[in-house]
Amino acid sequence: MGLKLLGPVARRGERLKKSLSIKNGWLSAELCGKMHMRRSERFPGVVWKGDAGNFISIDEEKCVGCANCVKVCMGECFEIANGKARVKSLDFCIECAACMYVCETGAIKFSWPKGGTGYKFDWG
C-alpha cells in the first residue's frame, strides 16, 4: 500500500522479552530463586515477586467461621481452624479482594501488598 516506515516498529509480543527474561513464558527455577520469585503450576504466565507483607488480616472476634473466604479464594490463602478463618499463606494471592467482599461480618481487612511486590501477569 506504499506505506513509509519512519520509526522503529513495536511489534506485539515483544514486550514480554523486554520486561523479563522469560523462556517460553516460564521463568527458570534458578532465576526465580535469585529474584525472590514464586510461581505456581496452577497459574501459568504469572509470577509473584518479593515479600508482599501481611496485607490481609482477619479480626478473630468478628470472624464467625462461615468459610466464605475459603470458597472464593483462588490462591488458597485461607483455612478454617477451630471454627475461625485464618490466613494460611499469601504466597499465591491474586489480590482480587473477593475475600473482603464476601466477608459479611467485616472481619477481613484487605489492603494492597507492598509496592512492586505481589503478582505480575504478562498477558493482562
Place this chain on the structure above:
Amino acid sequence: MREDYDVIVVGAGFGGLAAAKRCADAGLKVLVVERGEEVGDKVVSGCTIPIYGFLFGPDFIRNGDPPIERPCAGIRNYLMKDVDADDYEVIENVIPQPLSPVIVAGYNIYCKPFCQWMAERAVKSGVELRTSTVAKHLIKEGGEVKGIITDEGEKITSKVVLDCEGHQGLLAVEAGLRDKWAPETIALASAYDYEMNSARETDEVFGFVSEFLWAWDESKVAPPLGYGNGLMIFPYDSSFHYMQDQCLKISEIGGPGYVPNLRKLLDEYHKSLTSRWRRWKNDIEPHIKRLRGLIYDTFEIFVALHEKQRNIPLSTSGLMLVGDAAGLESTELCDGIPTAWFSAEYAAEVAIEAIKRNDTSAQFLKKYDQLVRSDKLIQWATSGRDRHNLRLAQRYHDIELFRWCIYHGWGPGGWSNPDFRDAFISRLMEMVREAPDALEKIGDMFARNFINWKKRGHDINISYTNEDMKNAWNEFLIMLGIPAGVRDLLKPIGDIFIRAAKEGLG
C-alpha cells in the same frame, strides 16, 4: 502551605492515565502512583472496548495509534441447550453484526500494553509516574483530603487526589464516601490466555467476532455453577482469552443468597466445556499452540444497579473518584473502560478549574458529581439491565426473555433504546459542532487502526496518503460485512449529519 503536586492520581489504569494526561496538558504538576512494578502488571484483560469509548473518549487515543489486537465486529451468542447432543442455537440472526450499535467496530485489546502506551503519552505530557508505590492512606486535615501516605510512610501533599484504584476503592472507603461494594454486584472471572498457532488460523477460526456461550440447562452443559455463568471468548491477534465469570454471591441484588464454591466450580466448568463442547474440540483446540497464561480477577458487574451504590457521592473536599472506584462500569456490557475515560475527563476538567480558582472545597468539586450524573452516555451505561435480566432468563428458563435481552443489550435493539440512541447522536452532534472535521477524524481513526492492525504493529509513525486511508476504509467496511451500496451512502449520510449538527436540526 505549598503542596508537592497539584494533582495526585492513584492508579495507572485507563481512568488514571487519561485524567493525568489531561491535567498535565493544562499545565498542572501531576503525580501518578502505581502499585505494580510496571504499569499494567496488575491488569487483567479479556475485553472488547466498545466503539463509543473510542468515539467519545480522550482525543489522544482517538487520534493516536494505540495497540489494538483485533477489530471486533460483534458478538456471536451461542445458546447451548445440551452439550453432549451438540444442541445449540446461534443467536446471530438477531445481531446482523455491522448493525450492533455498541460493540460494532470496537477493538479487542490486551490491557497491559494499552495502559503502557497511555502511560508513555502521559509521561510525555509531563506527568510524573512512580511505580512500585502504594497509596496506603489519605492525608486528612479537618475533613479535607490533602494528599496521600505511601506504604513506605512517605507523605506526599497535593491540592486534589483522584482515586482511580479500580473497584476495590480502598481510599474511597477510607474517605467515607462509600462502603465496599455488595458481593452480588461483583463477579470473579477466570482468564485463560491461549496462544494460537498463527494469526492466520485465528482469523479463520474466529474472524472478527467475540463469542459468548450461554448454558441453558446447567445439568446438560456443565456442573451447576449457579445461574448466570457464561463463557466468553475474545480473539486477539494470534491468541485469545477464554473467560468465565460468576458473581461472588448468588442472589437478587440486595437480597439474601449464598456464596458459591468458586474455585471448584470455575475449574470444573472449564474442564467440562473444553472436553465436551464440539466447537471447542473440532474447531478451536486443534489450532491452539499452548495455554500461555491463567489468572483470576474480580470485576464490577452490577454495581450501579444496586440502589444504594448507585447514588454515592463521587467527591469530597480534595478527592474525586473515577471509573470503577466510583462504580461507573457499564452494567450492560460489563465494560468499565469507556465510562472510566469519560469520568476521568470530567474529573480532570473539574480539577483544573478548581486549582485555577484555588477552591478545592467539597462544594466546588460537587460539580464533578453533577457532570457525571448528567452525562447521558454514562447514565445509559450504568443503568442497562439487559445483561442482568439475561441471567434471570437463564435461571427461570425463559427463552423469549433471553433472546430479547441479547437483542436489546448487544443487538440492533440498542437503537430502539432512546437512552442510548439519543445520547449517542447528541454526543456525536456536539463533537461535530465543536470541530467540523470530527467525522473525518473518526473515519481516519478506523482506517489508521485497521492499517496498524494489519501491519501487526502499532505506534509505527506511518505517513499515510489519502489513497491509503481510502483503501483501508473500504477494506475495513468489507470486513465488517457492509455491502457496497451502503458503503457509497456513508459520505452523503455524513454530510447530512454535519449539516444537521451545524444548523441545530438534531
